[in-house]
Amino acid sequence: MATQTVEALLARAELEEADKLRHITVHKELELQLDLGNLLACDPNPPDTHGRRAGSGAELEERLRALARENTQLLVNALWALPAERLPGGEAVLVARLPEPSMRLPREKPPPRPRAPTRWEQFAKLKGIQKRKKTNLMWDEAHGEWRRRWGYKRAGDDTKDWLIEVPEGSAGDPERDLFGERGQAKRERVAKNELNRLRNIARAQRGGDGRVPGPGGLGPVSGGTPSREQLGRAMQVARSSTASAGRFQERLPREKERPRGSGKKRHFEPLIGDLGAERSRQLELLGLMQSKKPKLDVTRATHKQMREEDSEAAAFRRRQPKKAGRSSKGPGGGYTAKYKSFTQQRTKKENKQKF
Structure with missing residues (x-):
């Protein structure tokens, strides 16, 4: 069993x-x-x-x-x-671990390639440096309070010092400007950081293929060396890519002043506001539409035509070379006859265009 x-x-x-x-x-x-x-x-x-x-x-x-x-x-x-x-x-x-796909699915654009590492990222990876996040506040010994590490009213701000201790060895040089040297050193650091930032952008645009960024930094140049105009456009794009659109960026030495934006600020009337002003504008428009006055001011148009003819005559006289021995006055000669023929030709041309 x-x-x-x-x-x-x-x-x-x-x-x-x-x-x-x-x-x-x-x-x-x-x-x-x-x-x-x-x-x-x-x-x-x-x-x-x-x-x-x-x-x-x-x-x-x-x-x-x-x-x-x-x-x-x-x-x-x-x-x-x-x-x-x-x-x-x-x-x-x-x-x-999935293998590589064998079927290529339709896609509008290729997937973005990974960003090229900067020189500091390569150095940190080589040395094994780990990124640590710093606190925004630090203790300021001079003021005895916690202040921000960067920016306005930062801790250890040396730009507000009214007195600088003269270092040893330069006490006998009365023409040395320590405040100017400090400002010059800061400007050099800012310029160096800006140069490194532009280099990182160019390295990222190259993508590791040895090509340089094209006009505006938007694409590589196959020729190898960009022109001066292309470098200028790339620098302008890099400057305007900041949070303030390049408004507070300092200019480099011998750099021309950047043109300001040519766009005009549009003005929109408020949706809810002065009803009297809106009523007056509409009444004025209706009055113009119902007015019996002619749309063309004949007197004004005539004066305008006369001014144009006078200006054309003056321009014609300036273009004519002056010759010795000929008078500009007299019957059938000088500038009077030439301008008369000029106006006749102009009148014939206008009549042909009308008919």
Whole structure:
């Protein structure tokens, strides 16, 4: 009796194991085309068109569900066959490394390439320097209070000193300006930082292919060396990319003054405001529309035409070279006859354009 019981238990275990394998084992006449990088599976097997036509709507839905489950099971089996590793930490998380995608999906633009590291980032990585976040406040010994580390009213601000201790060895030089030297040193540091920032932007634009940034710093130049105009445009773009749009950026030595923006500020009337002013503007517009006065002021137009003719005559006289022995006055000669012929030609030309 005990032997039969053991045999029955073994048979039941085999049936359960076979049932488990039946759920995860799928047989296909043609293997699926798998793209594990995109988690994509394409089934080249022809569909069962005969059974689809014969079955009802419920049977068709059940058949499609079974087909989707089988294909998904094959995709999951292929994922479990990939090499996996466990992430360090308290939880045992198993992660599989997906291969490179074999199918190129349509995309508007290529994915952005990683930014090139700056010289400081390369140096820090080489020396193993870890980035530490500094606090915004620090103790100021001179004022006895906590102040900001940078900016306005910062701690240790030496620009407000009214007295500077003369260093040893230069006490006998009365022409040495220590305040000027301090300001010059600060300007040199600012210029050096600006140069390094522009170099980092150029290095990031090159992308490691040895090319230099193009006009405006928006693209590489295939020629190798950019022109002076291209470098100027790149510098202008870099300056205007600050938070203040380059308004508070200091100029370099012998740098020309940057042109200010030519755009005009648009003025919009308030939606809710002086109703009397709005009513007066509308009444004025209606009065102009209902006015019986002619739209063309004849007197003003005539005076304008006369001024234009006088100015053209003066310009014509200035263009004519003066010759010795000829008088500008007299019948049929001089500038009077020439201007008369000039006005006649102009009148004929205007008449041709009208008709």
